[in-house]
Amino acid sequence: MSGSVLLAELIDALRCLPGVGAKSAQRMAFHVLERDRPGALRLADRLAAAVERIGNCRRCRSFSENELCSFCANPLRDKSVLCVVESPVDQSAVETATGFRGLYFVLLGRLSPLDGMGPRELGLDLLAERLRGGEVAELIVATNPTVEGEATAHLLSQLARDAGVRATRLAHGVPLGGELEFIDRGTLAHAFGSRQTLT
Amino acid sequence: MSGSVLLAELIDALRCLPGVGAKSAQRMAFHVLERDRPGALRLADRLAAAVERIGNCRRCRSFSENELCSFCANPLRDKSVLCVVESPVDQSAVETATGFRGLYFVLLGRLSPLDGMGPRELGLDLLAERLRGGEVAELIVATNPTVEGEATAHLLSQLARDAGVRATRLAHGVPLGGELEFIDRGTLAHAFGSRQTLT
Ligand SMILES: [Zn+2]
Ligand SMILES: [Zn+2]
Numbered sequence: 240m241s242g243s244v245l246l247a248e249l250i251d252a253l254r255c256l257p258g259v260g261a262k263s264a265q266r267m268a269f270h271v272l273e274r275d276r277p278g279a280l281r282l283a284d285r286l287a288a289a290v291e292r293i294g295n296c297r298r299c300r301s302f303s304e305n306e307l308c309s310f311c312a313n314p315l316r317d318k319s320v321l322c323v324v325e326s327p328v329d330q331s332a333v334e335t336a337t338g339f340r341g342l343y344f345v346l347l348g349r350l351s352p353l354d355g356m357g358p359r360e361l362g363l364d365l366l367a368e369r370l371r372g373g374e375v376a377e378l379i380v381a382t383n384p385t386v387e388g389e390a391t392a393h394l395l396s397q398l399a400r401d402a403g404v405r406a407t408r409l410a411h412g413v414p415l416g417g418e419l420e421f422i423d424r425g426t427l428a429h430a431f432g433s434r435q436t437l438t
Numbered sequence: 439m440s441g442s443v444l445l446a447e448l449i450d451a452l453r454c455l456p457g458v459g460a461k462s463a464q465r466m467a468f469h470v471l472e473r474d475r476p477g478a479l480r481l482a483d484r485l486a487a488a489v490e491r492i493g494n495c496r497r498c499r500s501f502s503e504n505e506l507c508s509f510c511a512n513p514l515r516d517k518s519v520l521c522v523v524e525s526p527v528d529q530s531a532v533e534t535a536t537g538f539r540g541l542y543f544v545l546l547g548r549l550s551p552l553d554g555m556g557p558r559e560l561g562l563d564l565l566a567e568r569l570r571g572g573e574v575a576e577l578i579v580a581t582n583p584t585v586e587g588e589a590t591a592h593l594l595s596q597l598a599r600d601a602g603v604r605a606t607r608l609a610h611g612v613p614l615g616g617e618l619e620f621i622d623r624g625t626l627a628h629a630f631g632s633r634q635t636l637t
Contacts, residue, residue: 241530242500242507245488252484255477257469258462266619268488269527270456272501273546276489278454283485285451289444289467290475290482301441302471308441328468331440347472420465 246272298369300362301345302327310342317341322379323366323395325349325388329419333381336427341379344369349382350391361391363398370402378406379434383418396437406437445471497568499561500544501526509541516540521578522565522594524548524587528618532580535626540578543568548581549590560590562597569601577605578633582617595636605636 241247246268253264271279295301296308303309310316320341324330330343346361358364369375378399382388392408399406410433419427440446445467452463470478494500495507502508509515519540523529529542545560557563568574577598581587591607598605609632618626 241526241533242495242498242509243492243502244508245484245492245503246501249484249488252477252481255470255474255481256466258465263457265530266457266527267455269525269530271454271485272488272492273525275454278451279485279489282451282454283482283489285444285448286470286478286482286485289448289471290478293442293444293471296441299441302445303442304444309443310441326468326472327440328465331464331468334440 299343299345300347301330318374319376321375322381324381332419336424337431349387351387367398370404375404378404380406380408407434408437409434498542498544499546500529517573518575520574521580523580531618535623536630548586550586566597569603574603577603579605579607606633607636608633
């Protein structure tokens with residue numbers, strides 16, 4: 240309860256952020272109004288810019304404000320190794336934790352027919368085309384070790400086999416049922432380094 | 439690490455929010471981009487509107503986009519009881535937890551000469567004028583039970599005495615060294631109900 244309608248609206252709007260309930264939304268609103276108005280204006284500006292201008296890279300489907308994201312546009316990245324992840328946040332986890340210098344492909348989901356997530360939604364036609372292009376020598380399957388992630392991995396390994404590309408999977412070490420995003424960097428780096436050929 | 443400059447800037451900007459570190463800023467950014475772009479746009483809009491249009495009520499100094507906040511402008515509130523709090527967030531805590539139907543005065547700080555917070559910065563001239571106006575019968579001192587809050591309470595009780603107004607203080611029950619904002623509603627409501635005359 241405050242004496243300002245705009246403040247109440249701000250508190251309500253802050254709840255779109257994950258993990259932000261009524262109490263912390265209120266604290267955030269009061270904090271920025273009392274102590275960091277320039278920071279709040281900058282955040283407003285960056286939120287609007289991100290939502291309006293960030294789309295998907297046409298090559299890897301990750302977030303990008305340009306046709307090609309900065310990974311795909313970087314001539315120094317190794318085009319012969321392609322790492323497939325479910326989401327941009329998983330891509331970011333791999334990039335931060337490992338010394339990987341290849342390229343990525345982002346599924347923007349995982350195989351889940353009941354939710355309408357099939358091969359088309361995961362962009363597998365685009366991926367298959369790329370595998371057939373002959374530039375990729377290894378496909379690193381870095382889906383999450385969940386039931387749906389494993390089903391997705393199975394499909395990806397078939398795709399690689401059809402294209403004559405070697406498929407590898409992150410080594411065990413990733414906890415079962417866990418999500419890449421929440422794994423500590425050391426474990427993820429180890430699992431990444433010990434990835435094994437999919438049979 | 440992502441392939442988008444705008445995304446990196448958004449993650450950085452989110453850190454102006456209290457309690458948001460690098461990891462949760464990243465999770466928030468990915469979440470809104472993947473799942474709630476309308477919510478993010480609305481938040482951008484509400485942040486900008488709040489920063490640009492919310493100032494201070496000219497009567498009680500709390501946040502308001504109008505000359506008078508909705509408390510001061512409400513003819514149904516009891517003008518004879520005035521509750522003094524340190525900050526808008528404390529005002530909100532009292533309003534939510536108690537059945538208080540009077541009006542507020544917000545110091546926007548507490549007495550702290552070393553930080554340049556003296557009577558002038560706390561708006562005590564405005565408060566003294568109001569007490570002399572004859573409309574206020576009771577001044578409820580709801581500063582925080584910290585050393586500086588107690589010093590502020592002492593000054594406020596002098597102000598009330600000079601104006602011939604009864605000053606009361608929240609009852610014990612508020613934990614020493616605690617902040618109103620973090621006290622559970624039941625404790626705060628009890629302390630508010632058992633407030634005692636300042637001697
Ligand atoms: Zn890309
Ligand atoms: Zn007011």
